[in-house]
Amino acid sequence: GQQLNQSPQSMFIQEGEDVSMNCTSSSIFNTWLWYKQDPGEGPVLLIALYKAGELTSNGRLTAQFGITRKDSFLNISASIPSDVGIYFCAGRITSGTYKYIFGTGTRLKVLA
Amino acid sequence: DTGVSQNPRHKITKRGQNVTFRCDPISEHNRLYWYRQTLGQGPEFLTYFQNEAQLEKSRLLSDRFSAERPKGSFSTLEIQRTEQGDSAMYLCASSLLANANYGYTFGSGTRLTVV
Numbered sequence: 001g002q003q004l005n006q007s008p009q010s011m012f013i014q015e016g017e018d019v020s021m022n023c024t025s026s027s028i029f030n031t032w033l034w035y036k037q038d039p040g041e042g043p044v045l046l047i048a049l050y051k052a053g054e055l056t057s058n059g060r061l062t063a064q065f066g067i068t069r070k071d072s073f074l075n076i077s078a079s080i081p082s083d084v085g086i087y088f089c090a091g092r093i094t095s096g097t098y099k100y101i102f103g104t105g106t107r108l109k110v111l112a
Numbered sequence: 113d114t115g116v117s118q119n120p121r122h123k124i125t126k127r128g129q130n131v132t133f134r135c136d137p138i139s140e141h142n143r144l145y146w147y148r149q150t151l152g153q154g155p156e157f158l159t160y161f162q163n164e165a166q167l168e169k170s171r172l173l174s175d176r177f178s179a180e181r182p183k184g185s186f187s188t189l190e191i192q193r194t195e196q197g198d199s200a201m202y203l204c205a206s207s208l209l210a211n212a213n214y215g216y217t218f219g220s221g222t223r224l225t226v227v
Binding site for chain 2: 003004033035040041042043044045048088090097098099100101102103104105
């Protein structure tokens with residue numbers, strides 16, 4: 001099935017550092033979501049974006065809807081050990097369907 | 113609100129056997145979705161329901177797969193004649209129709225291992 005490209009695939013960072021990751025698509029999306037998944041659990045919604053250029057924050061997390069509508073970015077400031085997990089972007093192409101296409105994931109490991 | 117509940121959490125089956133998974137969505141949610149996630153990949157869409165109507169099915173949902181939501185509440189996903197390639201995490205999610213644009217809530221999944 002179709003999946004979005006996420007970069008980087010994985011990253012190790014020191015506690016307290018800022019983290020950036022992105023998601024790109026060949027298609028234009030009208031909604032972008034960011035989820036976090038812990039091992040053995042389902043994904044949990046972090047942030048939702050609805051307009052090109054939109055910047056939305058949720059605590060230490062900030063996400064942006066790219067102006068081309070083909071990409072999105074997630075930043076985590078001052079990382080802490082519980083930020084460990086896999087971060088997925090998801091996009092919805094058209095109205096009338098609520099099927100989301102997910103990215104391949106960015107695996108984040110935080111070194112204390 | 114107990115969230116989306118999936119049972120069983122784990123299932124090991126022999127190749128060729130049939131398996132059935134159950135999903136209980138958040139009680140007032142009228143949309144229910146099934147996704148499949150293989151190791152190292154993101155979730156892939158399988159199908160979704162609005163109330164009891166199955167509105168969309170992925171090409172990933174071969175004729176060995178069938179999903180139902182008979183009364184618009186819980187849903188079942190059945191896989192007949194399982195193959196090793198069916199080994200994956202099967203995720204269920206739900207949303208309110210009016211809020212579906214805000215993403216949806218996933219359950220913890222059922223991990224299927226076909227041996």
